[in-house]
Amino acid sequence: MADKPKVAIYWLSACAGCDESIVDLNETLLEVAQAVDIVLWPVAMDFKYSHIESLKDEEITLSILSGAVRNSDHEEIAKLLRKKSKLVLALGACACFGGTAGLANFTSKKDIFNWVYRDAPTVVNPETKFPQTETRINGNVLTLPEFYEHVYCLDLLIDVDFYLPGCPPPPGLIASAVKAVIAGDLPPKGSTLAPRTALCDTCPRNRLKPHRIEIKQFKRIHEWEADPNTCFLAEGILCLGPVTRTGCGESCIQTNLPCRGCFGPPPGVVGAGPKYLSAVASLIKAEKDEEIQEIIDSLVDPAGYFYRFTQPSSILGRKKPWKEMEE
């Protein structure tokens, strides 16, 4: 019993999609459960923090963390698990780069609280009470985690050994990763456990591109029916495929939707957002200032679109100097 490697699976600022992906391993999950000793998995099992605290340092072989860091509780548990684990795997776009949660960095804590607790149409809060980190009631002190001003991706706060991106990550990649850990067959620290090229490399529509792409008008996917036999970019629909790592099996493309970029940038690209901006700008066909401005004005929220999953890890978004991701 004591010989089975210990595994912890935890969610930070997460939606449980990553946990769902693990559950989607189906039969493989049973094999995995037999081979390892799961010591923490809030979505599926009942363990307490004290249980983790009582473990020795690095007693956990692998901690799988999903979700970004939004509040002090997330940071605390992330650091705790880091201390008690040999290896930490950042699972999903939120843990790897900040994910959708990271888009909150385009607004402020104050604006978020005002909306959620006061201005949203379905809120009834006449005295505008906001949650506090400390509340005294009947001589007792109740505490809540502190909501940070900024969303962080995991590696800004703790040392991350491996990254497995996706929103959600495909179960197949998760299975390979876990098996590799159990077998001890691991790539260098800091690697991303997914293929090393961008989506266009495996996308079936890559060969259906015209020789040169010239975008005269941008089209939004909900307003325009995309041609299933053409590359999205060629039609003027923003597809983040060129700047996104492959490995997802083109699940969005196959339902006639453009890539959203949930696998993050391919190796060597520090910021998916600015790189995509350069690439798309170069494809716009217009010369006069007014023409260019008109085309750009038709783009609704380019920042949100280009930085959809990567804001907290981007050059401008991260709160510390950028660092190069693995080669």
Next chain:
Amino acid sequence: MWKSIHQGLAGVEPAVKQFLPPCQMQCPINEDIQRTNILISLLPDDLELARDGIIQIGDYLFEKNPLFTVCGYVCGLCELECNYQAKGGAIRRRLLKRFISDTYTVYLNQKEEFNLIKQKENVAVVGGGPGGLMCAFDLSKRGYRVTLFEASDRLGGALWLIPRYRLPEKVLTSAIDNLVRIAGIDVKYNANVGEGKLTLEKLRNEGYKAVFIAKGTPAPRTLTFGREKVEDQSLSGIMYGTTFLYEVSHGEIRPNYFVGKKVLVIGGGNVAFDVARSARRLGGETTIICLECEDKKSKDHIPADWEEIRGAWEEGIHILYSRGVSKILGESGRIQKIECPRCTSVFDETGFNPQFDLSDTIPVEGDIVIITVGQGADRAALQAEDLLDEKGALVVDPVTLQSLKKEWIFLGGDLRRIGFMADAQKDGLIAAESIERYLRGLSLKEISPRLYEAQDIPRRSHYLTEPEVLWIPPEKRMHFQIFERGFTLPEAIDEAKRCLSCGPCISCKACLSIGIQESLPTVEVNKDRCCGCGICVSVCNYDAAQLKDVEIRRISFTDTFKCKSCGMCVVACPSEARKLVGDNMENRINAVYASL
């Protein structure tokens, strides 16, 4: 002005893999057109400040083409192939060269001699036209002791046929005299090799180890009709076009010589138009009569350049197309008129074989008849020197220009094949190379004609139209001054800026020579990262970035001959799969950012 460097990294490399911009391919001597165009475009727009730079450009051109100052007035072959033709008009390279030429012609008189060390053999060059001059120049630079034998009293050959209104005399004399002075070439005038005692054998005995013969085509063709010479019955008023032009160039004809006279010029080539327009300027009421027809698309189209025809028409010269001359008739020893049957066809499968409809013959009155139907070589002299075959054709290797009868004799220029000035110059250069190989015991067989491939025009969002060429109004042109306005400095800079650098970087390197870059970076593609998205292909305006299939993947690569190292593909690549190697922009940026 610039720290211009022509050697080392900034030196133009010989065309590898045979790619060149089409203009340089068309130029018989493959002048560095692109490089010098870019250098002109980067001149300051103040003439005083630009003078240094102009001289530097001139010096660079002079090294390979000491007659370039003349080309700027009379050539322009390159423009026929300029890629810009289809997009707004060929770059006016001739006027750009003329611009450089005007400053350089004055400077040429002070240009220092090359201090050449001539320790190799004595070589004779027979004929002081462009072919002979180029050969003599090139051989001198290679260290040979060259003596130029000129039959007349001045060098220049057929260049003297060009009328003053197209080529100012000062430009021609300055080019020729300084070429000879700067290269230290020994010239013997009034020395007609092949006449009297001055034979090739005598040259050999005097120690000349090789001879290049470029005597040109001094003999005018006679006027024939049905393979028989049209008799002129010793009437006065008949002359040959080339003789006429030489006399005009010698200044022997007074300005109003043809006033009140009807001048008939027989012939349809550029020389005939030179004759007609000169005669017109001498006051004559001039008509051109030619076998060929007006339609440029026909097989029998008139060979003269469109600009000549337009100029002639503007100046009031009549042109009678599709007419031959069957008889010249006179009275009291003076010409009265000629008879001109209609020519129904000029060329057929056998070649030049004019056919006529004699029933449609018109008389044309005239006082002067100038015959300009072509020129030929001095066959007799060549025959005497045993350089022809039984049929009377020149026996010479077309690639090495070596005579196949006497291995120490080389032949070129109009003598070998009628062409433009630049064609003769090319022959001169080839002959110099062949003579060197012959005298150094190297194989001549290694000389093979270079086959070049032209590069396309780069893509850009909009193209500009060519500037208009301005001619003085025809009524004000009745003199022998230049009638075409050249470029001012700002105009030259603007026009040079239009040049799109179609050719490969290795045959240009203008940016290196004036220090805009220290070296040409190369684009490297990381095949592991490249996803084959093709965005680089969309961005590259030179078609250098391309995709190819490698097993199941599609990968991009760069054609290094088309690549201009501009870096657009590097910026647009969404996988950071491309980088510029040898470019220090990143280092400089990092250094500046680190210090912020």
Next chain:
Amino acid sequence: MAEYNPKLVCFSCKFGWDYLSEEPGRASRIANWIPVVCSGKIDTSHILKAFRSGADGVLILGCSEGHCHYQDGNIQTKKKVLLLRKVLETFGIEPQRVEMKFSLDPEGKGIPALITKMGKNLIKLGPIKRL
């Protein structure tokens, strides 16, 4: 407010600016001036890294319309910067912090004045808030 000296990074294209300068070493003596061959080579990430490294503004001097030696490099720059300005707004960075000027100045005489003028605009904007 204390003495605020804004830091400005200036890029200029060598084919249009300062190629006839009397003092060829000028670039290395004026702080934060980076001459490049073609403004089109300036990537979005270069501009963002400038801000990240402490710059308060970025000025790009490219060649006038129709005069790019590499055909359309100046237009590529324009497209990138116009799109980037929109993205910067969402990040809370004023779009005027990235300026472009397309012109020809062979002697580079106008460069110091342009840098000074932008510096004044940056003083009005103050330091970047959100980084």
